[in-house]
Amino acid sequence: MLAEFIYQQAFINGHWCDADDKTTFAVTNPANGEVIAEVSNLGEQETLAAIDAARKALPEWRQLTAKQRSQYLQLWYQLIIRHQEPLAELLSLEQGKPMAESRGEILYGASFIEWFAEEGKRTYGETIPSPLPGRRITTIKQPVGVVAAITPWNFPNAMITRKVAPALAAGCTVVLKPAPDTPLSALALAALAQQAGIPDGVFNVVTGTDAVAIGKALTQSPVVRKLSFTGSTHVGKLLMAQCAATVKKMSLELGGNAPFIVFDDADLDAAVTGAIAAKFRNSGQTCVCANRLLVQDSVYELFSQKLATAVAALQVGPAQEGDFQQGPLINAAAVTKVRSHIDNAKLHGAKVLTGGELHHRGGLFFQPTVLTEVTENMLIANEETFGPVAPIIRFQTEEQAISLANQTESGLAAYFYSRDIGRIYRVAEALECGMVGINEGIISNESAPFGGIKQSGMGREGSRYSIEDYMEVKYLCFGGL
Ligand code: ADP
Numbered sequence: 001m002l003a004e005f006i007y008q009q010a011f012i013n014g015h016w017c018d019a020d021d022k023t024t025f026a027v028t029n030p031a032n033g034e035v036i037a038e039v040s041n042l043g044e045q046e047t048l049a050a051i052d053a054a055r056k057a058l059p060e061w062r063q064l065t066a067k068q069r070s071q072y073l074q075l076w077y078q079l080i081i082r083h084q085e086p087l088a089e090l091l092s093l094e095q096g097k098p099m100a101e102s103r104g105e106i107l108y109g110a111s112f113i114e115w116f117a118e119e120g121k122r123t124y125g126e127t128i129p130s131p132l133p134g135r136r137i138t139t140i141k142q143p144v145g146v147v148a149a150i151t152p153w154n155f156p157n158a159m160i161t162r163k164v165a166p167a168l169a170a171g172c173t174v175v176l177k178p179a180p181d182t183p184l185s186a187l188a189l190a191a192l193a194q195q196a197g198i199p200d201g202v203f204n205v206v207t208g209t210d211a212v213a214i215g216k217a218l219t220q221s222p223v224v225r226k227l228s229f230t231g232s233t234h235v236g237k238l239l240m241a242q243c244a245a246t247v248k249k250m251s252l253e254l255g256g257n258a259p260f261i262v263f264d265d266a267d268l269d270a271a272v273t274g275a276i277a278a279k280f281r282n283s284g285q286t287c288v289c290a291n292r293l294l295v296q297d298s299v300y301e302l303f304s305q306k307l308a309t310a311v312a313a314l315q316v317g318p319a320q321e322g323d324f325q326q327g328p329l330i331n332a333a334a335v336t337k338v339r340s341h342i343d344n345a346k347l348h349g350a351k352v353l354t355g356g357e358l359h360h361r362g363g364l365f366f367q368p369t370v371l372t373e374v375t376e377n378m379l380i381a382n383e384e385t386f387g388p389v390a391p392i393i394r395f396q397t398e399e400q401a402i403s404l405a406n407q408t409e410s411g412l413a414a415y416f417y418s419r420d421i422g423r424i425y426r427v428a429e430a431l432e433c434g435m436v437g438i439n440e441g442i443i444s445n446e447s448a449p450f451g452g453i454k455q456s457g458m459g460r461e462g463s464r465y466s467i468e469d470y471m472e473v474k475y476l477c478f479g480g481l
Helices: 044-063 066-082 086-097 099-122 156-168 184-195 211-220 231-244 268-284 296-310 332-347 396-404 419-429 463-468
Strands: 010-012 015-016 024-026 035-040 136-143 146-150 171-179 203-205 226-230 249-253 258-262 291-298 352-355 369-374 388-394 411-417 435-438 471-478
Touching: 010 044, 010 184, 035 184, 044 136, 044 146, 044 171, 044 203, 044 211, 066 086, 066 099, 066 156, 066 184, 086 099, 086 184, 099 156, 099 463, 136 156, 146 156, 146 211, 156 171, 156 184, 156 226, 156 463, 171 211, 184 203, 203 471, 211 226, 211 231, 226 231, 226 291, 231 249, 258 268, 258 396, 268 291, 268 296, 268 388, 268 411, 291 296, 291 396, 296 352, 296 369, 296 388, 332 352, 332 369, 332 388, 396 419, 411 419
Parallel strands: 146 171, 146 226, 171 203, 226 249, 258 291, 258 411, 291 388, 369 388, 411 435
Antiparallel strands: 010 015, 010 203, 024 035, 136 471, 352 369
16 A cells, blocks of 8 residues: 555656656665665756746636635545545655544645645635726735745645645645655655646656756746745745845744743643643654743742653654654754753753653663753753753743743744733733734644745645635725716
C-alpha cells in the first residue's frame, strides 16, 4: 500500500517529470538515515514551466462555478481520507513523527480541503449604499490568479492543504515548492488530486534542493500574483523583499516564540497535560509549540515536578517500530540547536530536571527535557528551540508575566492557564500574538484563523478569513441610472 504512494518525480501540468538535467536528490528516514526515495531535483527552468502551466490552466479553472470546484475538492478530500493509513505511514517515514500524529495530520490536512470546498461557495460580494444619486455600488470577489506556495517539513501534508485548498476553492491555480526534506507527502497529494479529476496545471509540485533558484523564479515572475510561505522568519523576510519588485500579495506564517503561562490559580494537572501537548507535539518542532513556560512563583516547584514526571514518561522511538510519543528530530542541525540551547541555559544557571542529553537510541533522537531556573536572557528564551525542551521561567505577578510574554519580536501563539475570568480577559487581550490558547494546549483547526502578528507574519490560514487572502475585491460603480 505504502509503495503505491511513493512518487519520485515532480508534477507539472498533470505530468510526472524529471529534472531537465535528470538529477535527483535523496529523501531519508530521519529515524535511521536510510534513503527512502530519489526525487527529481528541479531548478529555475522547470519552475518557469510550472508557472506557465498554472497560467494556462487559470482561465478555465476560475471560470468554473464555485460549486464545480467544490465537487473536485470534495473528491480529493474523500480520496485522502480513504488512504489515510498509507499517507500517514509515508508522512512518518519521511518526517519522523509518531504514527498517531501522522494519522492526525492526514485528517487535519484533509479537513482544510473539506472546509474550503464549502467556503468557496460563500465568497459573497456586497451591495453598498451610494453616497451619490443615480449610482449603485457593488463588489465582487475574484481569484488573485496564479499562486506560489512554499512549505516547510514539519507538517508535510497539512501545510500544503492549508494553502492549496483555499487557493483552489477561490479559483486560483498553484505552483507548490515543498521542503526538500519531505517532498513525498506533497507528491502523494498531487497524485490524489489528479485522481480526483482536478485538471492539468491547476496544482503543480516543483521538487528540488535549490530553494534559492526556485524561490527566485517564483518571486520574480509577474505571472505569480501571490506567495504563501510557511517557514523561518529569516527566509520570510527575504521572500518579502523579493516579492516587492512585482508587488505580490503575501501570506507569511513565520517563526514563533510562544509563551505558555501557568498562573497560581490554574488547574495544574490540566496545565501539565496542555504543556505536554503544546511543547512536545512533533518533538517540539511546530511554530506554535510552547517555547517558554512562565510559571508563577507559588506553583513553580509543584508544576515543574509534575511536568518533569510526565515528560520522563514519554516514550521515544521510530514510528516504524511502535506507538512511541516522540520521534527523531528532522536533521543534525536541529539536534545541534537543541544542544546549544541547553548548554547555554546550563552555563547561565539553569537546572536539568529530566533529559538534557542525546537519547540512547542515537542518531537524531533526543531526550525529552525539562529545565528549571531559566531566565529571560538565556538563548532558549529568545530563540525558537524547535525541539523537545521545556524551559521554565519563574514570575511573580500577572503584570510581569505579560511583560515577559510580550518581550519578543514574534507574535504567533500564546497559551495560559487560569480559572479567574477577570484575569483570563485581561491576559488574553494584553498578549501580543495572533492566537491564544486559554486552558488549552492545541488550538489549530480548519475553522479558526491561524496566523501571527509582529515578525510572525501576516494573513490567516483556515477559517473564512483565509479564502479572502486568495481573492481580490473588485468595486463596480454603476452610473447613469
Ligand atoms: P526551516 O528552517 O524550517 O527549514 P526554512 O525557512 O529554511 O525553514 O524553509 C522553509 C521552506 O522555505 C522550505 O521549503 C525551504 O526549502 C524554503 N526556502 C529556504 N530558503 C529559501 C529561499 N531563499 N527562497 C525560497 N525558498 C526557500
